Amino acid sequence: LNQPELPERSDVLAAARRISARVLTTPVVSRASLNEALGFEIFFKCENQQRTGSFKFRGATNAVARLVEAGVAGPGAVIATHSSGNHGAALALAASQAGFGSQVVVPRGANALKRAAVARYGGQIRDCGETLAERESLLEALIEERGALFVPPYDHPDIVAGQGTAALELDQEVPDLEDVWVPVGGGGLAGGSLLALSEGRTRVRGVEPQLADDAYWSLRRGEIQPQKPPVTIADGLRTALGRIPFALFREFGLTISTVSEDEILAAQAMLWQRLKLVVEPSGAVPLAGLLAASRAEPSAFRGTRQGVILSGGNALFPGGG
């Protein structure tokens, strides 16, 4: 297999300039009482409060803007993608802001909330079956028959570079972090964060659900492993690892730890109770990883400053509506 073209740190810096007018500089929050109880400080980057409710809007905005810059997308363009989650809504809004239409191929079993978000932001949903073959044939038809431009959810240099801007902002606001904890699904956020932080001393720490630990095993075995059945509550992390992220993980020596479903729920509850923030299960995974690591080796964390990217906030309102 030929090597994919890898984005570089300069691509993250360029993405930050390119998308700055459209993407929110989300808040970084910290709680003195929580920090005191833990014995170290946590700075939370609130991508749950990003437009469309997740960091995915960064990469989608960057990728669409690049299509325009390259002269590929012009008036009347239609952008197509596949997504069972936040990327679909993010791409729909990014396309709509650029004046384009969008077609989002969504498997029938996808999260109802995330399907609704695609429609809310002006995307047209194209239902497909659960298999990869069905998804790809529908996408190919959109591309060949309707001339749609394909923006993949994570395995693309412009997407990875765009996602890296969240860690870049966090680093600019809190420059002396020991680690920045990120979830690993397709790997776009982790890959982009590795690029963004590749010049300083801050390490990126990837976290996966134990029930979706394909990236962990991919790194151990040196080749991409298939994803497990989609059963984790962290529905945003059920995707297979991308080739570009995997190459970046190997280049920068990313360490990935895994957490149980109970640890994910406990982290989500802590964010709810202590920060009053709505975070979806996938978005609580990095905090779960940090808490597990700090319990396992308290002395390594005491007095340190830790960053956590709260990657998404699209959880269903329990009161309905």
Next chain:
Amino acid sequence: LNQPELPERSDVLAAARRISARVLTTPVVSRASLNEALGFEIFFKCENQQRTGSFKFRGATNAVARLVEAGVAGPGAVIATHSSGNHGAALALAASQAGFGSQVVVPRGANALKRAAVARYGGQIRDCGETLAERESLLEALIEERGALFVPPYDHPDIVAGQGTAALELDQEVPDLEDVWVPVGGGGLAGGSLLALSEGRTRVRGVEPQLADDAYWSLRRGEIQPQKPPVTIADGLRTALGRIPFALFREFGLTISTVSEDEILAAQAMLWQRLKLVVEPSGAVPLAGLLAASRAEPSAFRGTRQGVILSGGNALFPGGG
């Protein structure tokens, strides 16, 4: 009946100085996309992110500090109160920070989450029955037999002055608001807000659940009306109106509107979905009131800047834990 001693604006200013080291200056947040959709701007004062999860910590901290200043509370003091909600936890933490113990009389049917919070912040829970007579005899016993110092939940000048500091901070951060919307339960927050904003052009607008509209009817009839049965989901607003707040409402001509249970839930869902903030039903009541008023008379709101105090965030995590 003799008139109660009313706090003044200078008491709110003094409270702000007195409590500034212990109370969080909570964020004020606004969302461009929401403002665009509504046609006017809303600035949310996030008291749901205040210590102990509600504005009640402001009044409790002020009242305890005043007892110390007056030489009434010294080493070994015990503070007592009654509360079925956020005041109990707020007072427990305020007492504990001053080095005092606390006893909180809680009716047996109270919200389990709020009972747990009293204990978490070091308060001792004293169970009582649901009637006023049972509550008062238990409180009297604590005061007479154990020398406890009583800090009531809202009908006290130091509590009202402390609660007013939230509106004061909002006014300092966004000085040109047309209205500031607050919930009305016992009336401490609304009364304190009236004092805080009594010198500028910003109006205070009180909102109550239709199922707990005693303050609305008290103002219409010119005397305090009994509260209705405690059935509204806005459990923080089931209390009877206090005499000091009522006197302030009349002095400043507060207008109070009422909202349905569905309107409260819809406002809570909007805060969840658009701001990713956890707000308890009582804390969503003022937004519900603002939305209802702006639907009824859109032209009166178009282009205006509105303030909303998100008074509390102590809602049960739906995932358990």
